[in-house]
Amino acid sequence: MESKNYLNDISEIKQIMNKSSRFISLSGLSGVLAGIYAIIGAAIAYWLVMTYSNGTLMLDGYIYRLILLDLALIAIFSIITAVILTTRKAKKQDEKIWDGTSKRLVANFLIPLIVGGLYILIILNQQKYGQTGALMLIFYGLALINASKYSIGNIRYLGFIEIILGLICALFPGYGFWLWILGFGIMHIVYGTWMHFKYDKN
Template sequence: MKVEQDYIRDIAEMRSLMERSSKFLSLSGLAGIMAGVYALAGAYIAYRFFNFNPDKIVYSIVKPESLYADLFKVVLLAIIILILAIGTAIFLSFKKAHKRGEKLWNPTARRLLIHMAIPLIAGGLLILILTSKGLIGLIAPFTLLFYGLALYNAGKFTYEEVKSLGLIEIGLGLISSYFVEYGLLFWTVGFGVVHIIYGIYMHYRYER
């Protein structure tokens, strides 16, 4: 009986080592929660102080010089939120990796970053093109769509739940592409509410 138990334990340890070598498991659920909080705060600021009303976002072509004056402020706000979210994710993931006795930057992390970067860069360039053409209504849906594609790609190298999160973001992006007048609302749900729910789930499943 003892030999059998040792054999099962050895198999479990080997499986754990193989998983650690092929999966990036230092993602923090708290980082997802904080990213959601940042997104909710940003959406509130954009709506309340920059007059970025989702009911006014329509699918129409306008000349670049006639874009809303507050659009630049909203873009700047989005960049700040992105920097905060990424910075928080790196910090909390570093702490988690250190606690597990692992390195944050390793071959698996590089592969994950590359597979996320391709759709994110492509989406970012497309959004710049849309902005230059005045297609403001498609900005929010496309950020959700390409972010979801990036997460789905990342799911190959980390927790399987990341794939599910990516599919949800893709779905919200597609729906938002149809209901473009509610673009900011869908963006708030995708980057805010969904992130918080995902972060809470990941924290309680893997970090407690």
Template sequence: MESKKYLEDISQIKDLMNRSSRFISLSGLSGILAGIYAITGAVVAYLFLLPKNNGYVILHSWNFRMLIAILIAVAVLSFVSAYLLTTKKAKKNDEKIWDATTKRLLVSFLVPLITGGIYILIKLNSQHYGLTASLMLIFYGLALVNASKYTIGKVKYLGYSEIVLGLLCAAFPGYGFWFWVLGFGVLHIIYGSLMYLKEAKA
């Protein structure tokens, strides 16, 4: 009997240490919203900005500037939604939202993401447009996997999925737009929905 209690105490201590060294999982609803923002931005781009003959948007053109504006808007809306919903979740569970673990998570996430963003801009400036969507998916996936060690949620599986999708996109560059929609839109909605259902059961 004492042995069983001892094992339970060890398990609880281990769980407590694990949680103290990891950031709380992101809200599932924030993942769903990020996917919706991405799909909405993609629809606007497809209807009004992208060439209809499978051509590329020329750098420094009005269309290119508008596409960048849409990407920034999607990123900002996704970040703000994630922050607000995760903060609300943290307060509900009496957990900290900003500490040393959060800083490590952000650094782990932003280093690959910013590196990828700079590399993509360099390639675009060299008029290499074909692998833009693929590189975005791959570097975003790497950022998620790299940051996943500091979060409780199964973010790494979303990261792996983004990387695989990015590699497939590289193999079929003519379908980059649709791979982008699938990776940043559909996958986020699926992941967010699974997390939301898990939260509802908890």
């Protein structure tokens, strides 16, 4: 009996330590919605290019600026949705939304993401845009892996998938658009759904 109590105590201590070092209030539903936003945004971009640019995207054209706006709106809507749903989940679990752990999570996520974004802007300015989709997937995957140690550890697996898709995209740039949809759209929906039923429903 004492041995059983001892094991229970160890388990409780481990759970407390895990909670104190990881931000576990991330919403799976926000991942699903981010994936939906990405697919809708990709469909709009495809329609713009095929309708007004004859299937060719010029870097200095009006349609190109609309595509950049489209990407920015996908990111903005995804961030706003994540903040709203994660805040709501944290309140339900009586947890702080902005503490030391969540600050470290955000910092570790943003560092690779910002560096990658700046690098992509540099090569776009140099009119080297063939690997843009691959770089977006790779740097996003690195950001997820880097942040995973401060959140639900399974996020790193999504990061690995994004990196693999990015490398495939680098090998076959002609399929970059569809691999981008797979990485940012479908994988977000699949992973967000899994997270929702595993963590949010409990």
